[in-house]
């Protein structure tokens with residue numbers, strides 16, 4: 330029997346950010362039978378909502394409907410690390426190899442525009458996403474990682490964007506914050522810390538203020554391109570005069586037609602209680618830059634507006650057959666790993682409680698290249714595949730898809746993501762074997778470098794395989 334939306338799940342339990350979003354998270358009503366609209370969008374995460382917002386900004390007369398299985402922000406958008414950064418999921422050097430210098434530079438500039446655009450929309454729409462534009466720092470805490478941050482810097486130099494990045498030595502790093510063993514930092518200037526739950530929920534309200542509609546507790550079970558393109562849901566059929574947009578990221582793997590386009594990978598975060606002023610004096614970190622690190626204690630780290638530290642672990646796992654269940658959200662061994670890792674960065678955290686822990690899934694395409702495409706013949710648009718870097722990238726998806734759907738020729742529609750053809754993942758069990766093997770090799774590499782102080786010689790070969 331169908332579950333009543335009024336007795337829906339305890340959505341606040343899915344992340345600290347949703348719990349502290351300021352909303353009561355009561356679901357909006359579901360789809361009320363079959364209907365026809367101009368644009369129908371699957372997924373009320375950042376991708377779906379940015380697409381809706383940008384379309385309505387372009388043409389306020391459009392009838393836009395967003396169809397969400399759970400609630401706004403239920404997916405990765407309401408659970409992520411709050412790293413809103415101008416780096417694209419594919420690094421500049423890989424983009425140069427695949428698409429050339431000009432394309433790599435254009436994508437990076439478009440990403441920087443996205444960080445700006447998110448800030449602009451938040452200001453214009455009164456969305457208080459607790460944003461702090463301090464930049465993003467990748468901190469090397471061992472000598473063998475210094476060449477890594479230099480290479481990251483060089484990638485931007487090679488595409489002529491050296492003014493957007495910087496390299497800090499140990500003293501410059503510790504002038505910003507005291508992190509144990511910090512030897513140097515790669516700085517991306519265009520980065521911000523955000524409270525993603527507040528951002529995604531605020532964005533949904535902005536979409537509605539502009540006339541867009543959002544239905545929740547409505548599952549899209551299939552879709553069909555054609556005239557008109559259609560979404561099939563458990564509550565009726567949605568026909569679209571202009572386009573349907575599939576913006577369900579990792580969850581798209583549940584749709585039979587997209588099963589091999591993307592795989593879900595898990596990621597997990599722990600968060601401390603608010604730290605005392607004395608601890609913040611010791612740590613510094615006043616600009617609330619987002620931080621990342623390398624090796625077994627690496628992570629993605631956010632200094633929240635209410636004075637906590639959120640520490641995301643680099644311990645992604647792939648669920649066999651891409652099966653996404655709530656059980657994936659709770660991996661006690663990964664939570665414990667993250668707490669231990671956080672305490673290596675700041676030993677003072679031994680005296681501090683971790684109050685929340687949660688997880689979610691992000692989508693990984695076979696070639697690590699996001700797709701932001703629209704086929705005018707079928708009326709089907711796709712936006713997915715950010716490999717854990719979708720907070721700013723999803724805004725770019727919204728802007729690219731808006732230009733494609735409204736047939737506006739622009740620099741954005743010439744970016745490689747707009748013409749990218751998804752590469753299918755292998756069928757199971759090959760897929761699980763391959764993904765898990767790569768994961769094990771990565772851990773092996775980390776183990777070896779941390780034991781010997783030197784990156785093993787086979788590392789480059791592995792990187793090349795991973796890049797494919």
Ligand SMILES: Cc1cc2nc3c(=O)[nH]c(=O)nc-3n(C[C@H](O)[C@H](O)[C@H](O)COP(=O)(O)OP(=O)(O)OC[C@H]3O[C@@H](n4cnc5c(N)ncnc54)[C@H](O)[C@@H]3O)c2cc1C
Pocket residue numbers: 371372373374375376377396397398399400401402403404405406407408409410411412413414547548549550576577578579580581583595596597598629641688689690691692712713715716717718719720721722723
């Ligand atoms: C733990 C974690 C930490 C992360 N940290 C960062 C970070 O710090 N910085 C960063 O840039 N990125 C990060 N990411 C990735 C980033 O959060 C995502 O790339 C981004 O939020 C994707 O947005 P989206 O709208 O495409 O997908 P989602 O936010 O996953 O939204 C998809 C939505 O579609 C709905 N949906 C799916 N299928 C259907 C269907 N059939 N019918 C109806 N509705 C459907 C889902 O319920 C969901 O609400 C992280 C991800 C995770 C899981």
